[in-house]
Amino acid sequence: MADQIVYIALLIIALSIGISMFRFVKGPSIPDRVVAFDTAGIISISVIVVLAHSFGRLIYVDVALVYGLLSFIGVLVAARYLDRGL
């Protein structure tokens, strides 16, 4: 029973990544796309952690940690480029 609920939850999370990618495609301005990138990144962290649960391996949580820090740096660099240049 619990496994089915986790499965459904993962399906909904994948759907929300798809919806945020819709905003990435549509735009219209570049900050919109940066926000969509940020949202997709943060939702992906949860996907990775839930996958770590279903495969039962702790090492996958490390991927989520690395991902969280580096997607933050990507957003920071993009915003800095838009703001006044690196």
Add this chain to the structure above:
Amino acid sequence: MEMTGAILLLLASIVFLVSALGLVRMPDVYNRIQTSTKATTLGTILAMAAVAFLHPDWTPKLALVVLFILLTNPISSHVVARAAYFKRVKLSDRTVEDQLKDKLEG
């Protein structure tokens, strides 16, 4: 124990779904940042709590993920909002007042 974790995870997924919907439905960048940041922060906290219920021995590492999210998420949304404002991305028509513009011009 397992059912608690699974239900928390379902709640987290609904929060994520609403944040993605907000990203599509809101009229301008600033409101999109509002919905996406807040909802993804709570969603991540709920998802980590859910996995902590499912695997109690992983709790310290999941707490670290939550700590990083709480530190980085407001800063990235702040930075994007600032960049959008100084790139002169238009506020939506429904905006009531803009005191930052008065300050920069006046």
Add this chain to the structure above:
Amino acid sequence: MNVKAVFLTTIFGFLLWLGLTLQVDPYNMAIGGVVALLLGGIFGAKSSWRDLKLTPRSILAVAIWVVVLMIEIVRSTIDVMLRVIAPRVRINPAIVEVKTRLKTKTGRLALASSITLTPGTLTADIQDDRLYIHWIDAQSTDVDAATREIVRKFEKHLEVIFG
């Protein structure tokens, strides 16, 4: 002054190491302790930790601040979710100016981050002691009223922590 910053940096680095490795045997803890002490000695004196006060009262204030922040995150998310789901999106946005009494940079950073995480508010810019906040449902555009509404509930705890 500096001893406190070095101490806090070392403790933070050691806890980070323990959380990342998840092993509590003496060998691992010794390695982590030595490296944390080294890094704390080199970088601690200039880090943001030196803005923090270390009294029993401020530790209590940290605890209260974390609880208030958690409650506000849950409240704000439910509030914003209801606005998104509504058939016609209910918003009334404005950019308002508020004042803060905090002096240190770290304190202002903590205040701006807390505001970004609370009901429908997003810090858009900081200039000295003025914060410019995008408010999704503006109730008043007056500086003092907005300050009372948004800033006070965090500032009174952060003032104790950062001074």
Add this chain to the structure above:
Amino acid sequence: MEIFLIIFAVLTVASALIAVATTKKAVSILAAGVMGLFASIVFIFLAAPDVAMTEAAIGSGLTTFIFFFALNRVKSDRAQGGADD
């Protein structure tokens, strides 16, 4: 679980196509970052956490940084104007 592998593989290919098809350079770089994100999830499905970690670090963090840095240099060499696209 196979269905999620397919979903994320499709998303990877879609974001790679966006990176190629768009005319704005900044959007192209961001799409490459998103592709690195989904690719690392696909690598997790294929049971390769080390590759996933490297892909997250290099593909999404470092590449975005270097490309934006290079784009900024090119822009400021060519004209002193703002970075519009």
